[in-house]
Amino acid sequence: MKEELVAALGILLVVVGTSFSVISVVGYLRLPDVYTRLHATGKVSVFGIVLFLIAAVAIGAVDAGRAVVLGLFLVLAGPVLSHSIGSAAYRIGIPMRGAVRDDLAARGSTGREETTAGEQAEER
Amino acid sequence: MIGPFVKAAAALAGLHLLLTGNVEHANVAAAVFMGCLVAFLLRPRGRGWGFARMPLALWAIFLYLVLILWDVIGSGLWVARLILTRRPALRTGILAIPSGCRSELGRALSAHALTIAPGEMVVAIDEDGVLYTHCLDADAAEIYAREHQKRRCRLLSRIIPNSGEGAKEA
Numbered sequence: 481m482k483e484e485l486v487a488a489l490g491i492l493l494v495v496v497g498t499s500f501s502v503i504s505v506v507g508y509l510r511l512p513d514v515y516t517r518l519h520a521t522g523k524v525s526v527f528g529i530v531l532f533l534i535a536a537v538a539i540g541a542v543d544a545g546r547a548v549v550l551g552l553f554l555v556l557a558g559p560v561l562s563h564s565i566g567s568a569a570y571r572i573g574i575p576m577r578g579a580v581r582d583d584l585a586a587r588g589s590t591g592r593e594e595t596t597a598g599e600q601a602e603e604r
Numbered sequence: 605m606i607g608p609f610v611k612a613a614a615a616l617a618g619l620h621l622l623l624t625g626n627v628e629h630a631n632v633a634a635a636v637f638m639g640c641l642v643a644f645l646l647r648p649r650g651r652g653w654g655f656a657r658m659p660l661a662l663w664a665i666f667l668y669l670v671l672i673l674w675d676v677i678g679s680g681l682w683v684a685r686l687i688l689t690r691r692p693a694l695r696t697g698i699l700a701i702p703s704g705c706r707s708e709l710g711r712a713l714s715a716h717a718l719t720i721a722p723g724e725m726v727v728a729i730d731e732d733g734v735l736y737t738h739c740l741d742a743d744a745a746e747i748y749a750r751e752h753q754k755r756r757c758r759l760l761s762r763i764i765p766n767s768g769e770g771a772k773e774a
Contacts, residue, residue, distance in 0.1 A: 507687035515738045519683050527680025545622055559719035566727040581697030584736040
């Protein structure tokens with residue numbers, strides 16, 4: 481009985497995780513520019529994959545320790561990926577659609593140049 | 605310099621063993637080799653953690669991880685709801701949010717945590733530690749993000765030595 485309940489919970493988590501992955505794809509199609517799309521792909525899909533990992537533990541496909549480490553890697557790497565793509569998009573001048581405010585552009589117009597981590601390291 | 609290297613190599617070797625779930629001699633040797641190689645490439649430096657502040661730091665790490673986990677769940681649900689709304693009410697913008705941290709590691713972790721938070725994504729960091737953050741709701745994020753960043757900075761100052769408040773305001 482207990483095993484059946486855990487298996488049912490695993491299947492439920494797979495369905496919910498798949499739903500979130502589908503929603504992230506829908507967000508990619510519906511949202512207007514690269515920056516807003518990164519919110520959809522970077523956050524909703526990470527949440528979906530975390531649910532998949534929990535489901536894998538419940539079903540018994542993955543050890544709990546390994547799932548925790550994989551989840552941590554995912555949570556660590558996902559935002560870095562979003563940041564990298566968003567930063568690159570801004571640097572090459574891809575515009576934001578319908579933005580009400582841009583402090584980074586305002587800072588650039590005051591004459592202070594943005595420096596990358598690499599440039600700061602070189603200066604040191 | 606040997607101490608931090610050995611600690612990093614041991615931690616990485618342990619991580620390899622945990623991920624592979626195999627403690628045979630060949631795999632342990634591979635774990636030690638990989639750990640030493642990656643530690644050599646990373647060239648870790650000592651952080652000066654004293655035993656006296658260790659319990660406080662561990663408690664701060666626990667709270668920080670809980671905060672991150674809460675943000676992962678919250679941002680997943682929040683953005684999913686926004687996507688499924690018939691007409692998403694987007695008021696996007698890039699806001700300047702002071703990290704409040706002096707060290708580069710503190711700023712990097714702040715940027716990471718802010719990118720996980722609902723509706724926020726850091727696109728640039730300047731030399732003063734100001735995080736330029738793309739927000740889906742710029743009006744709401746103005747207050748929310750600053751308050752949360754102050755809380756994160758307090759936790760990070762307990763976790764990372766010499767990483768307290770000190771960045772200039774935007």
